[in-house]
Amino acid sequence: MSTESDIREFLASRRAKITPQQAGLPAYGGNRRVPGLRREEVALLAGVSIDYYVRLERGRLAGASEEVLTAVANALQLDDAERTHLYDLARASAKRPVRRAKRTSGPLPDSVRRVLESMSDSPAFIRNGRLDILATNRLGRALYAPLFPDRATETANIARFQFLDPRGRDFFPDWDESLNTTVSLLRTEAGRAPHDTDLTGLIGELVTRSEEFRTAWAKHNVRLHHTGRKSFRHPSVGVVTLDFDAMDLPAQPGLTLTAYTAAPGTPDHDALQLLAAWAATEDAQSISDPAATHQQG
Structure with missing residues (x-):
């Protein structure tokens, strides 16, 4: 699978887990077509435009600032593992080098x-x-x-x-x-x-x-x-x-x-x-x- 697909499916799956009540939003009407938050609701909670959030959820995290990623993570109520995963996906999307020590290869000392x-x-x-x-x-x-x-x-x-x-x-x-x-x-x-x-x-x-x-x-x-x-x-x-x-x-x-x-x-x-x-x-x-x-x- 591509990084864009991973981003898209990850964000959509996290959005589906949060109800408007859990996010502190009013739930207007009982006929919601999505199980969790709508994209526009996530955009509102994250303080970004709807068009920009839609772009992010389509897998285009390249160029997103750390502040935006944090705002999206807060809106989706991500835990520590999920936040780290989101940042990792953003790095992969932007093809930025991961700022970690080189992973061990070869025999153990x-x-x-x-x-x-x-x-x-x-x-x-x-x-x-x-x-x-x-x-x-x-x-x-x-x-x-x-x-x-x-x-x-x-x-x-x-x-x-x-x-x-x-x-x-x-x-x-x-x-x-x-x-x-x-x-x-x-x-x-x-x-x-x-x-x-x-x-x-x-x-x-x-x-x-x-x-x-x-x-x-x-x-x-x-x-x-x-x-x-x-x-x-x-x-x-x-x-x-x-x-x-x-x-x-x-x-x-x-x-x-x-x-x-x-x-x-x-x-x-x-x-x-x-x-x-x-x-x-x-x-x-x-x-x-x-x-x-x-x-x-």
Whole structure:
């Protein structure tokens, strides 16, 4: 899809979510042809002419000032993730260079891997914006075992597994929430990195092969994903629900370290201990028979 199409559909979808009452406007009559605000109402709230707002919603954000973008964001009551996405789309439309550090490519530094491995009591992994898992610690690999079919597999993609692998739905028991989170993260990354050919290739593959992904993608939802809770149905330890914290790595732009924990004394903490024991057993088997390929999941 083109940047103009993304802008048009994003703004139209956000406008459809805001009612006149939510915007503090009188709702004249009951026969409105649009589910949310009209274009002229957004223009009024943003303090721009109707013709100018129509031009913006047609995808022509190039040349729009930061003040105008902020006014439109306020009129549409965008949250932080949506505002950032709007600014990213404006930069892509104007073909302005994104004012961010160059995104990390190539192998992870050994020092980063050592930090990851030092987190011995928590499953943890490092991913990029495409949701490629680039590195894990022992518990992280054990938690995401179904994504790694054998010990020779070093990387995996969460979205591709979730939507294209038959085991994905079972592994993520809170399916609707997990589905929407994954798609929203990819949509956010698409705004940040519109020229990432690996990302556009992944999205094209998912749109083509998964109706569920295609439907969710069309909603143009975006989100920030820093902390929360996530459930897994692990093939060896059952359902476990963990707290997660996702931290950007400033020295490795574009990469995120995610760690999972559970409060001591809870069933989920017990499940983590069981996962650690399972991982130790798998490691022992690997040492005793290094040539074997261990099917996990």
